Amino acid sequence: MSSFDPIRLEVLRNALEASAQEMGVVLKCTAFSPNIKERMDASCAIFNADAELVAQAEHVPVHLGSMLKAVGPTLAELPPLKEGDVVIVNDPFIAGAHLPDITLISPVFADGVLVAHVASRAHHSDVGGMEPGSMPGNSIEIYQEGLIIPPVLLYESGVEQSGILRMVLANVRTPEERRGDLNAQLAALRMGETRIKELAARFGVDGLKEGLSAILAYSERRMLKRLAELPPGRYEAEDWLDDDGSSPERVLIKVAVEVSPDGLVFDFEGTAPQRRGNVNAVKPMTHSAVFYAIKILTDATLPPNAGVLRPVEIRIPHGSFLDARAPAAVCAGNTETTQRVADTVLRAFAQIAPERIAAASQGTMNLIGIGGRDPRNARPYTYIETIGGGQGGRPYGNGMHGVHANMSNTLNTPVEALEISYPLRIERYELREGSGGDGYHVGGEGLIRAITAIDHEARVSLQSDRRLTGPYGLHGGASGATGQNSVRDRQGNIKALAGKGSVTLAPGETVIVETPGGGGWGMRSLPEEQSQKRVALKTA
Template identity: 40%
Template sequence: MSKIDGITLEVMKNSFYTIAEEMGVTLIKTALSTNIKDRVDCSTAIYTKEGELVAQAEHVPLHLGLMPSVVKEILKMYPEDKLSPGDAILINDPYISGSHLPDIFMISPIFYKGQLVALASNIAHHVDVGGMAPGSMSVKATEIFHEGLRLPAIRVRKNGKLDEEVIRLLEKNVRTGEEVLGDIYAQLAANTVAEKRIIDLIEKYSIEHVWESMHELIDYSDRRMRSAIKEIKNGVYTFEDYLEGDGITEDNILIKTKIEIMDDSISVDFHGSDKQSKGPVNSTHGVTSACAFYALKSLLDPDVPPNAGTYKCIELIAPKGTIVNPNFPAPVSNANANTSQRITDTIFGALADLLPERSMAACSGTMTGFSIGGFDHINRKYLSYIETYGGGQGALSDMDGMDGVHTNMTNTLNTPVEVIEQTFPFQVNNYCYVDGSAGAGKHRGGVGLQREIKLLTDGFTMTLMADREKNSPWGLFGGLGGKTSSCTLQKENGEVIHFSSKVTREIEKNDTVTLRTAGGGGYGRPEEREIESVLQDVILGFISTEQAKKDYKVVINNDFTINEEATGHLRNV
């Protein structure tokens, strides 16, 4: 029996989470790249000295699901007797850390009076780590070596002193060395904040109290999750969905999920999923685990504190050599943007009938990763623009999906148009919603986004990492699917080129790229939607009067009033 009462545990929980949040603020405010300081493509967390996750800031779900396994692997290579105060370890190797190469983890031990007491960790997506294309995520990569520099857990700081040799190695092996180093320094600063705050807690209470609070919080989350599982029916539930090619071919790639609920535990089994792909959409075991953790927590108990205890009741079965657990040296860079989202879709789909009131129709189904990079001959330096674009959220049982938002495994912000145009030789011609893209339903899906970028110089390469260009995000319980995504390039002479969802190619001055992301699926039969809600969507431009009549059986007059007689006839009211 724990000596910590409920009130004290709540105080300590908030203390730990406040530290993680302050780490995140520090990282964002001191970063150099637009990808972190504007888009917030980073995450922060603190751990027990044994590597058990204690608390994480509310950042990117994919990152946060990865970090527990990363820290455990670091401790295998650097056990306690090999760590010193002031150390900081970098790792980005997907076959150790579980993510892709641009995601660099920074792990720092926290000592108090010579004793290891905790660990601080953060992850930041760097705008370039080398490889065959700017941004380090070419869809043409066929092995991990094409994707950039691999860091297999190296100390960038030893005993509090920065290792200048490691710094030079990083700087000279990436295209945007200044930005990468600036973000590395920001990661160091974030972990330094964690160290100071953990020591403050220890001095306020004691080492023993802090340790006991950490472990009790983990046990509490485990109890909460197991209790949530006990409330639902035992059984086996399945679902399958597809990725639209791997960048090398456009053949569909099957992801098949079987979920078994057994009293107070759950297994997620991916047997039957396709073999690993030649192109870079392979999902490492860490990424696949993160997807399962996120989706099940969202469905079972969204409010449980996320830590190591939250996931103890979940067993993951991901066969080696498949799209969800590839063998080395398969390329993996695009799995974060696409495969992770599809894995999540299959888990939501599998449990939709069991938990209809908690379920969500399919979201846009991709992070729509987009990058443009190259050498700026005017300013004599490399530039790398990276962004993921939001889309339509799937509708839920009691509300519409949100419009133009990041969903499921991603939680980053957009890069403001002003920042893009000030930082890069681009002109943003428009940035808007894609009208008519929402899946119709009693509750409609969210609409997608459109951004149109014109290149103002030569010598750049673009990479698009998207999906749902062919297969519509599905609806639930009679709801219709959302409109698919698209990407076009218009040449200066007016020629328009239509791209598939995954492409890496050179682009020229005055080329204009237009991206449209998918809408979310609808929930429930469209003719059950409130008539006033349909009218409001027409007024806002989200749907046309033709869509209102066709999908919702609502007739709207030219003056934006309801034609009640015609509507009543269509709806048989």
């Protein structure tokens, strides 16, 4: 039994979450690349001495959910860490993300005792590989996607391991930007370490460790309480990716959710096997999508930590593309497959709690990467961005326009920042009118973003989906419009592009990304029973 009373426990829990948030502020404010300092494509979290997630900032769900299952395996690859050590890793088959997501982990000691770990994960705009931006649309093995960094020490006892850093920087197109972003991640770790040591001084070393355990137990109790309120049973759903980037064949995701007062079981039996293309997801990526969906079903105020998942079992069949094995290509597993896993699980959840679950949002990150040599200084550049779309219509209101939903919580790159940083010009950036699905609550509108290469040849990589089947509606609502990609040449001719692939832009040519709208929720004339539930939820 914990000695922490509820008020004292809440003080500690909120202090930890504020510390994680402060880590993110430091990272954003000190980063070099627009992808982090403008878009905040990065996340920070705090783990206990046993590498269990205890607190996270409100950053990127696919980062945070995958780190939950990745820090422990990463630390298991190394001898016990000492004070001043910093681990660097991006190996997807250990760290649970695609290669551009570099993770730094540091232990926190107080009075010589290991009390916690702090971690930062950031999407670096280039880590080498076959295409600028390290997010090729058509990779078929991990080696084409960039430099693989196994768990190694970037700092040992506070001393930089310069050989490791030189090796990393020698394999990327934009080394000084990478150095700056890594230093920003280090600064975030230092902030987290400082705040946790302050908490150890306030609560005592033993008190802090006890409090971290009590937080996880509290979340587990809250989770079980919510599960007891759900209708028990087995609920099934399925959905597809358009293709895997290598073959035109659709890729099936199936899930069966078993609900009981004792827990949730997610069984992905029947899901497609590992693919030749790059939509394969390592297991922590899949877990991150399930974790995100659970938060929507249960309680927005439920502390997002490892305690929530104690009553949860996730079964992924061996050989499935949701449990990818080396040397599979995985870069779109992060951007596209996690989105579709979330869509599929939420579709099952809509049978459990229809008054809580929205129609499908755009279901893709619409990732675009552009790179080449900047004609202003002849140096390589790499621009990377994910583009928002329509949110699904909600039980209590219309979907929002032009936002990131589900697994991405990033911002856009402002036009001014993009055009200052890169030899690119934004020709159009607007809502895609009429793309939201019709319904009692309509889906949000997608976006149109058109980018021109100025006075140079550029390579463009695209990772996108929902180009063949629009985001589904719920309870009679219509599907949202599918997205589309194209290139416009200097004569104004338009050529359609696949959802996933890489192409060359000639000087003056424009790549155009039109993102999907969200699905609609409910029929235009909503049945009385659904209408009453909707009003009850909105006024609760």
